[in-house]
Amino acid sequence: MSELLVIAEHDGRALAPAVLSTVTAASALAGHSGGRITLLVAGQGCRPAAEAAALVAGVGRVLLVEDQAYAQPLAEALAPLVARLAKDMSHVLAPATSFGKDLLPRAAALADAQPVADAVRVIDARTLVRPIYAGNLLQTVRVKAGCVFATIRPSAFAPAGVGAKAAPIEAVGAEPVALRTRTLGCEAGASSGVDLGRARVVLAGGRGMGSAEGFKRLEPLAKRLGAALAATRAAVDAGYAPNEWQVGQTGRIVAPELYIAFGISGAIQHLAGIKDSKTVVAINKDVSAPIFAAADYGLVMDLFQALPELEAALADDNSGA
Amino acid sequence: MKILVSVKRVIDATVKIRLRADGAGVETAGVKFSINPFDEIALEEAVRLKERGIASEVLAVSMGAAACQETLRHALALGADRAVLVESDAILEPLTVAKLLAALTRRESPGLVLMGKQAIDGDENQCGQMLAGLLDWPQASFASKLELKDGRALVARETEQGIERLDLPLPAVVTADLRLNTPRFATLPKIMQARKKPIERLDPAALGVDPTPRLEVLKLEAPPARRAGRMVDSVAALVEALRTEARVL
Structure with missing residues (x-):
C-alpha cells in the first residue's frame, strides 16, 4: 500500500485552497491499490489548520508538528522535517505555489530525489505529465525508483471536498534545525478580494x-x-x-x-x-x-x-x- | 567576496518550440540559443555588486554540451571575470546540476550563489533550492530585490501573498525573479575582451557526481489545440455568445 504525504500550506487557521487540489492528485496517485494520504501541518499554534486538514475528503491522517522554527513557512526549517518523514513514504507532494516550489526541491535534494515539477496529470503511481517550454509541450515522466516527489499544479486538479468523518490528528516531533533566515514581513498589494487561483x-x-x-x-x-x-x-x-x-x-x-x-x-x-x-x-x-x-x-x-x-x-x- | 553565478544555455525565448519529426525531442537544428533570461538577470546582479565594490570576483558556471561555451563567452562579455564549463552531452537533471554546483561551490567558496529562479526550457524551478539544501545554506528564491550588508542578504521575494522580505546570513543561495533588474547589453569591446578571459573545462566525474537521470521521459507531445475561436462585432454579441454558447454568464 502506498503512503502519500501532502505538505499543507496554511496560515495557522486554514489550509490554502491549493492543498485541496494536491489531495485530489494524491488520491489519483494512490489509485486502485489503495493508499493512505497523510497531510503534514507544520507550524506554530496551528492546530486549527490541522483540524481543517482532518476534514478533507480522502485524508487518512494528519501529522501536526508544532515548533518555533516553523512559525514562518521557511524551506530552510521545513525541508529537514519533510526529508525525515519521506523515509516512510511512497510519495511526497506539495502544491506548485510559491510555498511548495520553494520547499519541495530542497526537501527532495536532502532525500537524494529528483522531483517532478508542476504536474498537471496523473498517469499511474509513478508517472506524471508536466508542461515544459511555457506549456508549449507536455512531457510524460516516470520516476524510476524511490519516493516520488512532485509539485502539483493546483489549477489542473479539482479541489477535494469535505470527508464523511474527521481523520485522526497525530502530533509528532520537530526536526531540530539551526534556523538562520529571518522573515521581516510580507506586503501585499491591492487585492480584488477574490483568490486569483480559485476565481471562476x-x-x-x-x-x-x-x-x-x-x-x-x-x-x-x-x-x-x-x-x-x-x-x-x-x-x-x-x-x-x-x-x-x-x-x-x-x-x-x-x-x-x-x-x-x-x-x-x-x-x-x-x-x-x-x-x-x-x-x-x-x-x-x-x-x-x-x-x-x-x-x-x-x-x-x-x-x-x-x-x-x-x-x-x-x-x-x-x-x- | 566571490559570487558564483550559474548560467544555462536554452532555446531563445522568441523561438517557436517545435517537436522533432521523430517526436523524441525538441527541434534544435537552425534554432537560436541564448542565455536563460533569468540567469542573465542573476548575472547582472552579480556584476552590479562587483561594480559597487561589494563583490570581488564573478565566476560564471555552465553545465552541458561544448556549445555552452558560447553562453559563458556571453557571460564574460557581460562582466563575469572567469568561467567554468562542466562538459557533458548527457541530460543533466536539476538534482545533478545542483550536485555539480555544490562540488564547485565547495572548491570555490563563494559568499553568494546566484542563479535564475527557473530555466525557460524545463520550467522546473528547482536547482537553487536543491543546491541550498545540499550545502545546508539559507535560501531566498524568486528575489526581486537584493541588498548585501554586514555579511547578510536582505531579499525581497515575490510570492502569491505579496512581497516577502527575508534577512539571511551569507553564504546563501539566491534565485532571481524577473524584476530584480534589467540586464545590460554586451558591448563590442567587452565581447572582444571576453575572448581573452579563461574558460576552465571539467568533466562531471572529476567533481565526483554521477549524472544518471532519475526520471525517464516516456513521451513528449504538443498540448491539445484549442478549438478555433471567432470574432464578434459588438459587446451585445459577445454577451449573447457567453450566455448561450459558452454558458459562462
Whole structure:
C-alpha cells in the first residue's frame, strides 16, 4: 500500500485552497491499490489548520508538528522535517505555489530525489505529465525508483471536498534545525478580494490599460461578476498592477471558467498561464494582436469603450451576477 | 567576496518550440540559443555588486554540451571575470546540476550563489533550492530585490501573498525573479575582451557526481489545440455568445 504525504500550506487557521487540489492528485496517485494520504501541518499554534486538514475528503491522517522554527513557512526549517518523514513514504507532494516550489526541491535534494515539477496529470503511481517550454509541450515522466516527489499544479486538479468523518490528528516531533533566515514581513498589494487561483472569472489587463487608474476601471465589472483581477508582466513592470497579479509562465497559472483579456497583446509567456481556461475572451483595439488567435471570442474595440457597455449589458440581467 | 553565478544555455525565448519529426525531442537544428533570461538577470546582479565594490570576483558556471561555451563567452562579455564549463552531452537533471554546483561551490567558496529562479526550457524551478539544501545554506528564491550588508542578504521575494522580505546570513543561495533588474547589453569591446578571459573545462566525474537521470521521459507531445475561436462585432454579441454558447454568464 502506498503512503502519500501532502505538505499543507496554511496560515495557522486554514489550509490554502491549493492543498485541496494536491489531495485530489494524491488520491489519483494512490489509485486502485489503495493508499493512505497523510497531510503534514507544520507550524506554530496551528492546530486549527490541522483540524481543517482532518476534514478533507480522502485524508487518512494528519501529522501536526508544532515548533518555533516553523512559525514562518521557511524551506530552510521545513525541508529537514519533510526529508525525515519521506523515509516512510511512497510519495511526497506539495502544491506548485510559491510555498511548495520553494520547499519541495530542497526537501527532495536532502532525500537524494529528483522531483517532478508542476504536474498537471496523473498517469499511474509513478508517472506524471508536466508542461515544459511555457506549456508549449507536455512531457510524460516516470520516476524510476524511490519516493516520488512532485509539485502539483493546483489549477489542473479539482479541489477535494469535505470527508464523511474527521481523520485522526497525530502530533509528532520537530526536526531540530539551526534556523538562520529571518522573515521581516510580507506586503501585499491591492487585492480584488477574490483568490486569483480559485476565481471562476478572471479579468486581466495588459499594457493597454494605460495606468494604475486604468486598472481601477476593471473593478466595477469584477465586482459584478465576482471576478479576480490579473495582469500581464508588461502591466506589472509598468507599475499598473501589483506583482502578485501577474499571470504567465513565471507568474500565476489560472484556469477559470471565463478569462477576459483587456488590452493584452498575447505574448506566449502570458498565454502559458491561461491555456487551460475554459473560455477566453480578448478585447483589444489592435486587430493584429496575437491574443485573438488564442481566444474563443475576440472583439476588436477600445477596452475603455467596451467596459461600460459590458457593465450595462450585464446590469440588465439580474441572473448575470 | 566571490559570487558564483550559474548560467544555462536554452532555446531563445522568441523561438517557436517545435517537436522533432521523430517526436523524441525538441527541434534544435537552425534554432537560436541564448542565455536563460533569468540567469542573465542573476548575472547582472552579480556584476552590479562587483561594480559597487561589494563583490570581488564573478565566476560564471555552465553545465552541458561544448556549445555552452558560447553562453559563458556571453557571460564574460557581460562582466563575469572567469568561467567554468562542466562538459557533458548527457541530460543533466536539476538534482545533478545542483550536485555539480555544490562540488564547485565547495572548491570555490563563494559568499553568494546566484542563479535564475527557473530555466525557460524545463520550467522546473528547482536547482537553487536543491543546491541550498545540499550545502545546508539559507535560501531566498524568486528575489526581486537584493541588498548585501554586514555579511547578510536582505531579499525581497515575490510570492502569491505579496512581497516577502527575508534577512539571511551569507553564504546563501539566491534565485532571481524577473524584476530584480534589467540586464545590460554586451558591448563590442567587452565581447572582444571576453575572448581573452579563461574558460576552465571539467568533466562531471572529476567533481565526483554521477549524472544518471532519475526520471525517464516516456513521451513528449504538443498540448491539445484549442478549438478555433471567432470574432464578434459588438459587446451585445459577445454577451449573447457567453450566455448561450459558452454558458459562462
